[in-house]
Amino acid sequence: MIDSIDPAALEYLFDTLAATYGPQHWWPHQDTDNPRFEILVGSVLTQHTAWTNVERAVATLLSAGPLTAEALLAYDDLADLIRQAGPHRIKAARLRALCQWFIDCGGFAAIDQMSTDTLCAELRAIRGIGPETADAIALYACGRPRFVADAYAFRIFERVGWWQGSRRYEGLRQKIEHAAPNRDAAFFDELHALIIEHAKTRCHKQRPDCAHCALAERCARVGVRPAGFEVV
DNA sequence: ACCCAGGGTCATA
DNA sequence: TATGACCATGGG
Numbered sequence: 267m268i269d270s271i272d273p274a275a276l277e278y279l280f281d282t283l284a285a286t287y288g289p290q291h292w293w294p295h296q297d298t299d300n301p302r303f304e305i306l307v308g309s310v311l312t313q314h315t316a317w318t319n320v321e322r323a324v325a326t327l328l329s330a331g332p333l334t335a336e337a338l339l340a341y342d343d344l345a346d347l348i349r350q351a352g353p354h355r356i357k358a359a360r361l362r363a364l365c366q367w368f369i370d371c372g373g374f375a376a377i378d379q380m381s382t383d384t385l386c387a388e389l390r391a392i393r394g395i396g397p398e399t400a401d402a403i404a405l406y407a408c409g410r411p412r413f414v415a416d417a418y419a420f421r422i423f424e425r426v427g428w429w430q431g432s433r434r435y436e437g438l439r440q441k442i443e444h445a446a447p448n449r450d451a452a453f454f455d456e457l458h459a460l461i462i463e464h465a466k467t468r469c470h471k472q473r474p475d476c477a478h479c480a481l482a483e484r485c486a487r488v489g490v491r492p493a494g495f496e497v498v
Numbered sequence: 499a500c501c502c503a504g505g506g507t508c509a510t511a
Numbered sequence: 512t513a514t515g516a517c518c519a520t521g522g523g
Contacts, residue, residue: 293504313505319521320504352503353518360506396506416504432512462504471502 271428276445278484280453283460286480287467290459293406296324297333302374304333305407309399310360315352323351335365335373360394367392374408382410397435405458409451413442414458418465425469427486 294317297304304324311320324333326347331337338344338361345358367388371377377385382404389400397415404410413419415438423429429438446453468475476482 309504312503314503314518315505316503316521318503322521350520352520353505354520356506356518394506398505402504414504418504434512458504465504 271423271441271445273445273447275428275484276442279481280457280460282480283464284456287460287463290456290463292455292459293402294321296321297328300333302407303335303368306364306368306403307333307338307361309402309406310357310364310394311348311351313352313357313399319350319352323348323354326350335368338362339365339369356394360392363392363394377408382412385410386412397439401439405451405454411443411449411451411454413439413446413454415439415442416458416462418462418469419458421471422461422465422469422481425474425487426481426484 293305293308295301295304295308307327308320308324311323326349327333327338330341330347341347344361345354348354348357348361351357368377371388380388385408386397386400386404389395389403390397395403401412401414405412405414415435419442420429420433420438423438429441431437464481468479474487476485476487479485
């Protein structure tokens with residue numbers, strides 16, 4: 267039982283999941299002309315939405331025209347173009363705010379000059395961009411070493427018994443990053459992708475497949491598993 | 499007929 | 512600080 271997340275624990279987690287699932291090739295994108303900007307768009311569209319629906323919405327956007335901040339701002343029916351991505355009216359407003367910020371601050375040329383903390387603070391100041399979306403953009407569109415503390419991460423770290431208490435975003439993010447002092451963006455990239463893959467394939471919300479879990483060896487859940495979760 | 503999905507905002511207490 | 516309602520489409 268590991269009661270705190272130290273570098274050794276995090277390395278175990280990463281190595282075990284990497285050996286189990288292999289390279290994840292994130293962040294997936296469709297647009298070969300503007301892949302970095304597609305990540306900004308995808309980061310907003312994927313909020314509380316299945317990725318397959320995000321792919322449909324991005325495909326619709328690509329069929330309508332180039333995927334640029336200027337083009338998205340020019341649509342008067344932007345919400346209709348992203349209908350397949352869940353709450354489309356809200357997301358259309360969020361995308362517009364993001365596009366306006368992107369243009370005003372000077373695009374990637376200017377963004378790439380910002381410190382990571384400044385970049386994330388600016389992103390969070392945008393209506394509809396919270397801490398997780400900001401970190402996803404910082405990591406996957408800008409190559410910054412940030413841990414994306416999403417709902418899957420909380421679920422897994424809570425289940426194995428390495429995290430307890432409040433689900434405050436900054437709490438888990440800083441805990442993980444303190445346990446990875448010398449890691450680069452490539453590490454956090456793969457770590458986040460592996461966590462999602464593990465949550466989807468084994469550590470389900472309602473009925474986790476503990477019998478085939480690569481982390482069972484160091485999981486606090488094993489041995490105190492409630493009825494219905496017995497190892498076969 | 500539910501529950502969930504690569505969240506965030508706002509109103510309550 | 513911490514819940515709950517809301518957004519809204521598509522898959523299991």
